[in-house]
Amino acid sequence: MADNEIITLDAGRVCKTLFIMSEDNPFRPSGDRAGDFGILAAGSFDRKIILKDNAYADMIVLALPGADVSLDFRIELAGYGAGCSLCGLYLCPDHENVRINVELDHKVPHCVSDQLFKGIVSGTARAGFYGRIVVDRDAQKTEAYQANHSLLLSDNARVDTMPQLEIYADDVKCSHGATIGKLDEQEQFYMRSRGIPEKEAKVLQMLSFLSPVLDRLPEGETRDSVAAYVENVIRLHF
């Protein structure tokens, strides 16, 4: 079911949401809320979020095995001092198709945005990240960061990544970057030479790769539950 709406966060409002993206994957984290995080389970969606003065949106997306989803975030930092953290991970071991579009617009000065998407893609799965940050001419003192990193584990899987940054102001801190890589074999040999079995070495590598996203969830039952689920997926499906 597509979910399409415009949300306005009024001045000073804080909104924290964990999006569980899958149409038929039954996983739901235990613990209704993690800190102040609300949990939203959905298929594809398209959402516009407008942030007013000092409003803050903290969003974490989990695209789970089996997902065939398209996510569209259109975010406007429209009020002085607004901030947005948007992170996600995608676990695509088989024939998933995950497409993430982020259009993030810094309209006014002194706003902060931070995006981090990481995923593991194997089998015949596809993952795409298309992110664009626009910093308007008036949006001085903007801080905007965007990163997308993928592990591509099979020859038949595909990852597309297109981080884009358009800056029209002249006093800003911005960065963007993307990598697509494999598991490092030097690390694996080092671990194996200490008696860690190859399979377990790979699990450790994948967990450490994803942990920066999981760490964005506040400590608590929900994070533990998500982390345990992610570890289980890695052990069983990659």
Add this chain to the structure above:
Amino acid sequence: MENDILLKIEGLKASVEDKEILKGVDLTVRKGEVHVVMGPNGAGKSTLSAVLAGKPQYTVTGGKVTFLGRDLLAMSPEERAWAGIFLSFQYPVEIPGVSITNFMKTAVNSKRQALGQEPLTAAAFLKLMKEKMALVQMKQEFAKREVNVGFSGGEKKRNEIFQMAMLDPELSILDETDSGLDVDALRIVAEGVNTLKTPEKATIVITHYQRLLDYIVPDIVHVLKDGRIVKTAGKELVTRIEENGYDSIN
């Protein structure tokens, strides 16, 4: 005595990317011995250590290696570790996101599981960590750091010797080929080797520099040149190399 033999290398040939590096190495290591393998750059010293540890990029093209009577070359790197081989890396690898504690717990318990032992309890593991960290003078916060990430050269060496102490191998191979160790790092490696020495275990130190041997007294010294061991003698050989260089040995 035959049953004193830990490692027996016979006619070992190995290549990397189709280039033959080891051209027939023979070497026997008995329990309680400290061996030193020296040689000029490009002689094959690091290849020898990598092949013994089972590094996948190297291809063995001939010869045989037995470790405690078992065919070493048929074993995976992790099986070699379980059997009691430890390689101290010339350049220890950084593993971002994995703490030393988690890394060592996985390593120690994987070995125990392979040997049919119960995993260590959390308390027993922490006690072991503490004990071995004290041995190499590592501070407590070391345990929480990511493996080798942002470590100085000396800290990396300390971490290698710490891992060696944790895993308690039968045969330690220390690849110190070209690492340009400073005096502190040399001392750490040497103290580790000397402290952990027992009549049941053995060590192979691979080095380009004679000065490591100011701290470690070898029983047997080998010179490796162009993929072969060309000379084997007692520790007096070190002095001869120091005075006359590798060219004097054929």
